[in-house]
Amino acid sequence: xxxxxxxxxxxxxxxxxxxxxxxxxxxxxxxxxxxxxxxxxxxxxxxxxxxxxxxxxxxxxxxxxxxxxxxxxxxxxxxxxxxxxxxxxxxxxxxxxxxxxxxxxxxxxxxxxxxxxxxxxxxxxxxxxxxxxxxxxxxxxxxxxxxxxxxxxxxxxxxxxxxxxxxxxxxxxxxxxxxxxxxxxxxxxxxxxxxxxxxxxxxxxx
Numbered sequence: 067x068x069x070x071x072x073x074x075x076x077x078x079x080x081x082x083x084x085x086x087x088x089x090x091x092x093x094x095x096x097x098x099x100x101x102x103x104x105x106x107x108x109x110x111x112x113x114x115x116x117x118x119x120x121x122x123x124x125x126x127x128x129x130x131x132x133x134x135x136x137x138x139x140x141x142x143x144x145x146x147x148x149x150x151x152x153x154x155x156x157x158x159x160x161x162x163x164x165x166x167x168x169x170x171x172x173x174x175x176x177x178x179x180x181x182x183x184x185x186x187x188x189x190x191x192x193x194x195x196x197x198x199x200x201x202x203x204x205x206x207x208x209x210x211x212x213x214x215x216x217x218x219x220x221x222x223x224x225x226x227x228x229x230x231x232x233x234x235x236x237x238x239x240x241x242x243x244x245x246x247x248x249x250x251x252x253x254x255x256x257x258x259x260x261x262x263x264x265x266x267x268x269x270x271x272x
Contacts, residue, residue, distance in 0.1 A: 081232040083243040087164060087265070088134075088150035089120040101143035105133030112143045115267075120153055121166070123265040125232075125243030137264045141239040156182055159202040161213040163228060164265045169246045171261025172237055178226065178248060185217045187224065193252060195222045224250040233262035 090099050098114035105128030115122065122145065124134035133144045156165040158180045170177035176189040185197045197217035204210055212229035231245040244263035250256070 080245075083125045083230040083232050085123055085125040085230055085243040085265075086152060087120075087155045088122045088124055089153045090115055090117055090122070090149055091151045092149050093117040099145060099149050101136070101138050101145055102133075103143065105130070105135075105144045107146070109144075112138055112141075115145065119267065121155065121164070121265060121267060122150060123164070123243060124150070125230075125241075135241075137240055137242060137266075142241055158182060158215060159199050161202040161204075161215065162210045163213055163215075163244075166265055167228075167244070167263050168266055169226065169228070169244070169248065169261055169263035170235075171248075171259050172235055174259075176248075176257070176259055176261070178224070178250075180215065180226075185215070185224065185226075187222070187250060189257070191254070193254065195219070195252060197222060197224055222250060222252045224248060228263055235262050 093099050095117055097117055100114055101112045103110040103112055122136060124136055126135035127133065128144065132147055134147050134150065135142050135144055157163060158165055158167065165180065165182040168177065168179045174190045178185055178187045183199045185199065187193065187195045187197060197219050200216040200218045203214040205212065212227050215226040217224045227247045228244050230243060233242040233245040242262035242264045246261050246263050248259045
């Protein structure tokens with residue numbers, strides 16, 4: 067293989083994510099943790115995290131390792147890792163995925179939010195369906211990913227395959243830490259979608 071062909075192959079490989087979950091620590095009760103525009107304490111302040119918030123999904127690290135990238139509003143932000151500590155988050159069934167994970171896509175718009183033992187699906191056609199968790203699976207010979215989640219009720223069944231992969235929704239400036247493929251069957255028919263997933267901060271707070 068020529069050097070140019072090899073470079074093209076490498077460029078085509080999607081960037082992997084490595085999501086981990088944290089709580090704020092070491093911040094006074096009357097203070098807040100800044101979310102920065104870049105991995106630099108002098109960059110613009112995009113907003114703030116409460117001193118006791120949990121469920122912060124860090125999916126990338128700056129070159130120094132001192133900053134973590136998070137989904138923040140309509141873009142991404144950076145937080146200082148020295149004010150974060152890992153915590154034991156609730157998971158979806160036996161998978162490594164966090165309860166509260168929200169997945170969705172555009173054109174057409176759809177979403178599915180996963181709790182520990184249920185999922186809630188909705189789409190542009192006004193389908194709003196609650197689905198109990200059937201089981202979770204990992205590929206043979208692999209410890210965790212991609213994670214397959216199967217949900218089923220009397221009116222619908224779904225299979226979601228989620229992998230840690232930098233993902234774009236094609237509409238905002240945000241990157242997300244997971245990519246998903248969803249197959250769903252309802253009384254109205256079948257759907258086959260792809261999209262992105264993340265743990266919204268409000269999901270991790272509870």
